[in-house]
Each structure stands twice: as C-alpha cells, then as structure tokens.
Amino acid sequence: MIAVLGLVVGVVVGLLVRPEVPAMVEPYLPIAVVAALDAVFGGLRAMLDGIFVDKVFVVSFLSNVVVAALIVFLGDKLGVGAQLSTGVVVVLGIRIFSNAAAIRRHVFRA
Amino acid sequence: MPMSNDTFNDGGERPDRPRADAPEELTGRQRLMAGIWPPRVTRAQLIVALLLFVLGLGLAIQVRSNSDNSALRGARQEDLVRILDEVDDRTQRLEDEKQRLDAQRTELENSSDQAEEARKQTVEKERQLGVLAGTVAAHGPGITLTVDDPGGAVRPDMLLDALQELRAAGAEAVEVNGVRVVANTYFSGDGGAVKVDGKKISAPYVFKVIGKPQDLEPALNIPGGVVQTLEKEQATVHVARADDIVVDALRPAERPDYARSSGQ
Structure with missing residues (x-):
C-alpha cells in the first residue's frame, strides 16, 4: 500500500514541481524509466509468487537503471545510440510482457 | 542486457527460501x-x-x-542535425519563393505604373484634342479682337480673313460671339448679316483668341492686313491683349459618319 502511494506521490510531484533535469542525464532518462518499470513488474511478480525479497528488488532496480543507461551511453559513444536504445527497449518490453503474463495468471487465474 | 532482475523470474526455483508470510499455501x-x-x-x-x-x-x-x-528536448544529436538540415532546406525554399514573389510584385507594380502613365497621357491628349475640337473649355493668354460695324459693311469673307490670319499666327482656341470656332467652321451670309456655322451673329464681332499675344497682335496690325482692310470699310477695330482669356463656348463631340480611325 505504501509502495503504491510512493508511486502516486512520485508522479504528482514530478508533474507539479517540474524539476529541471540536467542535460547530461536527459537522454538516459526514458531508457532508465523503462528499465525501472521492468524491475517493478519483476518485483510484483515475485511478490505474487511469494518470493519477494526487498534487497533483491533494490539491487535489481538500481542495476537495471544503471546498466540500461550505460548501454545507451556506450551506444551514443559508438554512434549506434538510436539502434541500441531501440534494442534495449525491445528486450525490456519482452520481459515486461512475460512478467505481466505471470502476474495475470496469478490475479485472474487465466 | 541487464539481467539482475532474473532473481525474480526464476526465484521460484529456490527451494531453500522459506515463504515468510505464507506458511499455508496462499494464492x-x-x-x-x-x-x-x-x-x-x-x-x-x-x-x-x-x-x-x-x-x-x-x-x-x-x-x-x-x-x-x-x-527537441530529449532528441539525440543526429536527430537534431537532421531536423536542422530540414529546417535549413525549408528556409532556403521559402526564401527562394519569397524572392520569386517579390520579383513578381515588382513586375506587377511596374506594369500598373506604366498603365497609369499611359492613362494619364491619354487623358492629357484628350484634353489637348478637346481644345482643338471645341469640346472642352480653354483659358490662357491671348487677345480680344473687337470689330464694331455701325455701317453693316463687314462681310463674312473679311471675318474669315481675320480668322485665317489669327490661325496663321498660332491661335489655339477661338470663339466668335459665343460660337466656338473649330476646323469645319464656316462664315456665310452677307454684309451686316453674318452667320457663323449657320448661326446669325451681329456687330460688334468679338473674337476671343487664345495664343501668344506677341504674335497675334502684330499679325492683325501688319500694313495691308486685317485691321487696315476692315478700317477701310468704316469698321472700328480694337485689339486688346489679356493674360487670361476664357474660351468656354463648347461644341458637342460628333462622331464622324464615314471617316474611321486608321489605327495609327
């Protein structure tokens, strides 16, 4: 419950405060958000499976974000930033879908 | 790809982990x-x-x-370069179009100026021709020739002579007793009963003439000229210069029945 509240508060604060994102970080923000979403779906699935561990969640969340940003950064340096970030988004999207499917089986039993 | 979250995906295969909050099987x-x-x-x-x-x-x-x-905020560098190129191209195209339209506008303005100029010239020419044809009033420097004829001895040909003399001296617009004198004006009748263009006029005969006074007056006064001839017939002749003679007797503009402009 508090976790859901945290998400809602984050969205509201982001919309209201309009924080200025440093230009350095800006290109990596969308990919980092997608990576974090993947981590969150994985965590939700683990919770439904009854194997949720907060430490694992924290580590996976942070490492997902960092690795995704790192890949995009490397891609930009190598000149294939657009293609590589597309690839990252595709892979993360597949994982989000499979996690969502597992969650669906738990929640709707279908 | 970051795989750190796999713990969750294959977490079900870790039998050593006790299910903390679910001792009995929960869904x-x-x-x-x-x-x-x-x-x-x-x-x-x-x-x-x-x-x-x-x-x-x-x-x-x-x-x-x-x-x-x-x-553009989140766009990457190559996208920005591409967008910039597109905007540059577009600017170039619009600039070209602007130049083309400017040239067209200048052209149209010039042609409308020319049309205006031609119209002005036509109006001016119409006024000049109107003075000659007697369809518009005219004013300017000139003389007034007054011929008084108490004895009724002045014949139409004498008045015609006077008129020819005036024309030869450069008269541009002439009016006799309220009748505008034009190219086909004729004098008829007899002494004391002179008709101009069929309209009877009586003494004194007043010629209002627009032209160069310095030319007109001597032309009438030369020895053996109009003035002497008329005075021989006991007529009194008076020539007066004026800075502004008004010739305002008008003629209707008549379209010729047979003659047509040859377009030259």
Whole structure:
C-alpha cells in the first residue's frame, strides 16, 4: 500500500514541481524509466509468487537503471545510440510482457 | 542486457527460501490483497515506496518533457542535425519563393505604373484634342479682337480673313460671339448679316483668341492686313491683349459618319 502511494506521490510531484533535469542525464532518462518499470513488474511478480525479497528488488532496480543507461551511453559513444536504445527497449518490453503474463495468471487465474 | 532482475523470474526455483508470510499455501491474489490492505509500515514497503517514488518522478518528468511543445528536448544529436538540415532546406525554399514573389510584385507594380502613365497621357491628349475640337473649355493668354460695324459693311469673307490670319499666327482656341470656332467652321451670309456655322451673329464681332499675344497682335496690325482692310470699310477695330482669356463656348463631340480611325 505504501509502495503504491510512493508511486502516486512520485508522479504528482514530478508533474507539479517540474524539476529541471540536467542535460547530461536527459537522454538516459526514458531508457532508465523503462528499465525501472521492468524491475517493478519483476518485483510484483515475485511478490505474487511469494518470493519477494526487498534487497533483491533494490539491487535489481538500481542495476537495471544503471546498466540500461550505460548501454545507451556506450551506444551514443559508438554512434549506434538510436539502434541500441531501440534494442534495449525491445528486450525490456519482452520481459515486461512475460512478467505481466505471470502476474495475470496469478490475479485472474487465466 | 541487464539481467539482475532474473532473481525474480526464476526465484521460484529456490527451494531453500522459506515463504515468510505464507506458511499455508496462499494464492497470488490473496498475497496481493494482503500486501495492499491493511497498509503495513515495514522496511520492505518503505524501500519499495522510495524506489517507486523515483520511478514515478522519472515517468512524470519524461512524459512532461515529451508533451512539452519542445519535442527537441530529449532528441539525440543526429536527430537534431537532421531536423536542422530540414529546417535549413525549408528556409532556403521559402526564401527562394519569397524572392520569386517579390520579383513578381515588382513586375506587377511596374506594369500598373506604366498603365497609369499611359492613362494619364491619354487623358492629357484628350484634353489637348478637346481644345482643338471645341469640346472642352480653354483659358490662357491671348487677345480680344473687337470689330464694331455701325455701317453693316463687314462681310463674312473679311471675318474669315481675320480668322485665317489669327490661325496663321498660332491661335489655339477661338470663339466668335459665343460660337466656338473649330476646323469645319464656316462664315456665310452677307454684309451686316453674318452667320457663323449657320448661326446669325451681329456687330460688334468679338473674337476671343487664345495664343501668344506677341504674335497675334502684330499679325492683325501688319500694313495691308486685317485691321487696315476692315478700317477701310468704316469698321472700328480694337485689339486688346489679356493674360487670361476664357474660351468656354463648347461644341458637342460628333462622331464622324464615314471617316474611321486608321489605327495609327
């Protein structure tokens, strides 16, 4: 419950405060958000499976974000930033879908 | 690809982990409901809330900056270069078009100026021809020739002579007793009963003449000229210069029945 509240508060604060994102970080923000979403779906699935561990969640969340940003950064340096970030988004999207499917089986039993 | 989250995906294969909050077999839905209600302040909940707060923040910022009117904010360098190139091309095209339209406008203005000039010249010419044809009034320097004829001895041919003399001296517009003199004006009748263009006029005969006074007056006064001839017939002749003679007797503009302009 508090976790859901945290998400809602984050969205509201982001919309209201309009924080200025440093230009350095800006290109990596969308990919980092997608990576974090993947981590969150994985965590939700683990919770439904009854194997949720907060430490694992924290580590996976942070490492997902960092690795995704790192890949995009490397891609930009190598000149294939657009293609590589597309690839990252595709892979993360597949994982989000499979996690969502597992969650669906738990929640709707279908 | 980051694979650190695999712990969750294959977590079910870790038999050593005790199921902490589910000693008896709970379904996923029950676990979800238990997690959501009642709210419990545990370390796990707080940490997850913190991370989700960060996620929500990033999500909101990203959505915001994407829906901002500046879609260029998050664009990468090569995209920006491409967009810049497109904008440059477009600017170039619009600049070309502007030049073309400017040239066209200048051309049209010139041609309309020329048309205006031609119209003005036509109006001017019409006025000049109108003075000759007697369809417009005229004024300017000239003389007044007054021939008084108490004895009725002045014949039409004498008046015609006077008129020819005036024309030869450069008279531009002439009026005799209210009758405009034009190219086909004729004098008829007899002494004392002179007709101009069929209209009877009586003495004194007053010629209002526009022309150069310095030419007109001597032309009448030369020895053996008009004035002497008329005075021989006991007529009194008076020539007066004036700076502004008004010739305002008019003729209707008549369209010739047979003669047609040859277009030259």
